[in-house]
Structure formats: structure tokens, C-alpha cells
Amino acid sequence: MKPEFRPDPVLKDVILIKPARIGDARGWFSETFNARHYAEAGIPDDFVQDNESCSEAMGTLRGLHFQLPPHAQAKLVRCTRGRILDVVVDIRQGSPTFGQHTRVELSAEKGEQVYVPVGFAHGFCTLEPDCEISYKVTAYYAPAFDRGLAFDDPSLGIQWPFPDQSLVLSNRDRGHPRLSDLGDVFPAETAGAAR
Numbered sequence: 001m002k003p004e005f006r007p008d009p010v011l012k013d014v015i016l017i018k019p020a021r022i023g024d025a026r027g028w029f030s031e032t033f034n035a036r037h038y039a040e041a042g043i044p045d046d047f048v049q050d051n052e053s054c055s056e057a058m059g060t061l062r063g064l065h066f067q068l069p070p071h072a073q074a075k076l077v078r079c080t081r082g083r084i085l086d087v088v089v090d091i092r093q094g095s096p097t098f099g100q101h102t103r104v105e106l107s108a109e110k111g112e113q114v115y116v117p118v119g120f121a122h123g124f125c126t127l128e129p130d131c132e133i134s135y136k137v138t139a140y141y142a143p144a145f146d147r148g149l150a151f152d153d154p155s156l157g158i159q160w161p162f163p164d165q166s167l168v169l170s171n172r173d174r175g176h177p178r179l180s181d182l183g184d185v186f187p188a189e190t191a192g193a194a195r
């Protein structure tokens with residue numbers, strides 16, 4: 001059965017997806033990815049790597065991350081255990097929504113997904129202990145091209161669900177530059193045509 005696809009109300013190129021679940025006496029079944037259905041909905045991407053991460057503490061923040069071209073990644077993200085607040089920031093120079101972000105709650109219970117196109121930074125904060133995230137990406141991990149954006153950049157104005165001092169972050173995620181210091185990472189011509 002086809003999922004429900006809808007554009008994010010703030011960032012129209014971000015797509016919110018609700019896969020169907022078919023229930024019976026045993027429980028339920030769900031297609032979590034179907035290349036034909038996703039292509040019809042405007043996600044024709046070839047995903048080449050599947051990732052999973054587990055965060056033990058509630059209030060763990062990973063992000064905001066992106067890879068630079070030519071290793072830029074689109075991502076299809078879901079939460080497979082627990083509940084997270086997922087955050088996506090438009091960092092495409094010249095985009096009408098440059099610097100704007102959207103926040104979406106994802107839970108294992110509901111099975112929602114977020115499609116993050118190329119040209120956006122991505123991160124999340126766990127809302128429960130022991131959360132597992134699974135996501136597909138369209139380019140292989142390329143550490144030399146891996147970059148970050150400061151989760152607490154005041155110009156982004158992101159409301160994280162816990163105070164900064166109680167968040168659990170890697171050292172790397174405490175040191176990312178602000179948006180104004182990123183430079184032209186995704187040039188104007190990628191805006192609007194990022195997927």
C-alpha cells in the first residue's frame with residue numbers, strides 16, 4: 001500500500017511520509033521503502049547506504065550535519081525505537097527559505113519518515129532514552145566532506161526540547177560554525193532544484 005506523502009509546511013522540498021501499516025491478528029506489516037512509490041512522489045533518488053544509530057540518553061543531540069558536493073547526501077530518516085525531534089535547515093544560498101528550519105517529531109510507534117534533500121543540514125534530539133534511528137543516504141560517507149552547522153546558532157532560532165546545558169553532544173557537534181560562517185556550500189543554482 002502507498003504511503004501518505006506531503007510537503008513540509010515550512011520547507012516545501014522536505015517531504016513528510018507516513019507509510020501504511022496493515023494490521024492483522026499478529027500485529028502489522030509496513031513497506032518502509034518502495035522505490036516506485038517514492039519516485040512517483042518526487043523522490044527518485046538512488047540510496048546507496050543504510051545507517052543506524054542508537055542514542056542512550058534522552059536529550060542526545062546529533063547534528064546539524066551535511067556532506068559537501070560532490071558527496072552531498074539526501075536522507076530518508078525514521079525512528080525505529082523511541083521518539084525524536086528531527087530538525088532540517090535549508091542551507092541553499094539563494095533559496096527563499098535559506099536559514100529556515102522545520103521540526104518534526106518521529107516515533108517508532110507511528111513510523112513516520114522525513115525526506116531531507118541535498119542542500120539541507122540535518123539533526124535530531126532524542127525525546128526518550130534508548131532511541132534508534134535508521135536512515136538511507138544517497139552518497140557514501142566521505143569524512144573529508146562531512147560538515148556541520150552550530151545547533152545553537154542564534155540566527156537559526158531552533159527551539160530544542162531541552163536546555164543547552166543538559167543536552168548530550170559529541171565534542172565535534174559543540175564546535176560547528178554558524179550559518180554566516182559556512183560560506184557558499186550549496187550555491188544558488190542548487191536552490192529549488194535540490195532534488
Ligand SMILES: Cc1cn([C@H]2C[C@H](O)[C@@H](COP(=O)(O)OP(=O)(O)O[C@H]3O[C@@H](C)C(=O)[C@@H](O)[C@H]3O)O2)c(=O)[nH]c1=O
Nearest residue numbers: 051053062063064065066075122123124140141142170
Ligand atoms: C555518518 C557516518 C559515520 N561513521 C563513523 C564516523 C565516526 O567514527 C562514527 C560516528 O560518526 P558521527 O559522530 O558523525 O555520527 P552521527 O553524529 O550520528 O552522524 C550522523 O548524524 C545525523 C544527524 C545525520 O544526519 C547523519 O548524516 C550523520 O551525520 O561513525 C561512519 O563510519 N559512516 C558514516 O556514514
